[in-house]
Amino acid sequence: MSFFSNEIIGWYSENGRSLPWRETKDPYRIWLSEIILQQTRVSQGLPYYEKFIKHYPDLNGFANAEETDILKLWQGLGYYSRARNMHKCARLVQRDFGGFFPSTYAQLLQLPGIGPYTAAAIASFAFEESVAVVDGNVIRLVSRYLGIQEPVNKGATLRSINTYVQEEIQGFKPDLFNQAIMEMGSQICTPKLTKCDSCVLAMNCQAKKEGLVNRIPFKSTRTKVSQKYFNYYLSQNQDQLSLVHRNSKGIWQNLYEFPMEESVNSKVESNATLIGTFQHQLSHQRIEAKLWKVNKIPSRLSQNKGIFEVALGEIGSAYPTHQLMNKMIKAWQEQLTK
DNA sequence: GATACGTGGTG
């Protein structure tokens, strides 16, 4: 009888939140929710989940859509490779599996955008395979419970956590166990303001015993953010705006934006009017963007051949754009109306 | 194994 597993499942049965993807066994819906929730809070992802289900209630509709339509719905969520990989994945499942997701962890792991966590989530939630999920919640909760002081962003530490939960899940309903351990991590064993007072594991928690709850999980230093300078050029003829498709590797791949040129330092243009300067913070870059109003897009831009014209309304309805673009358009529109 | 990849919320 495992204290750990019995306690978390007992707690979850009483305290688990009701969320739409917990009310279904449909692999498509579970897959959709799991991709959306990667590195994303429930409150941020929930509206997107509802939106996608409304537009694409099943895998076939999703697979038959164009990638740009998927990206348009995804707009604003970030980590856009998730949307691109989902589209690849949907078409692959449609083509190679007759529109039905494969049912095992090993097969799911082969699909685009599905890594160890998501494969375990779909296999356990949709198909009752006894494979434990290891996400940020699990890492935090288990490292505290066991008092692991080694960096959790190390392979060896991760493997020991995985070994522990894979043993604990044995003999329990895998979907229940996995939901329970993640819910405990997100609602009780939180990163800050940890709710140890209402934790059913507290009496056996090593971090609590040693007063290390606020020190664990320990992470070795992360990479620092780089500063970048983007210059965007806004050219308007009649109601038509110049736009380009980002084909390059790197951020915002396959999204649309105004013609742009990067500079080494903050730029000063002489033949353009500055509409505004915008700070955009990413996890790994800090971008200072300047939006310049010009009569004609400078011919020196490398992307020159890819420029096309489109009405503002069309951008809003059909062209996926990143949040910096949305920010710039909004500021420009507000200037025009005053 | 380290790094790139978004966005918005929190203390």
Add this chain to the structure above:
DNA sequence: TCACCAAGTAT
């Protein structure tokens, strides 16, 4: 203002 982080994956 700023560091940290939220149901990770690909390369």
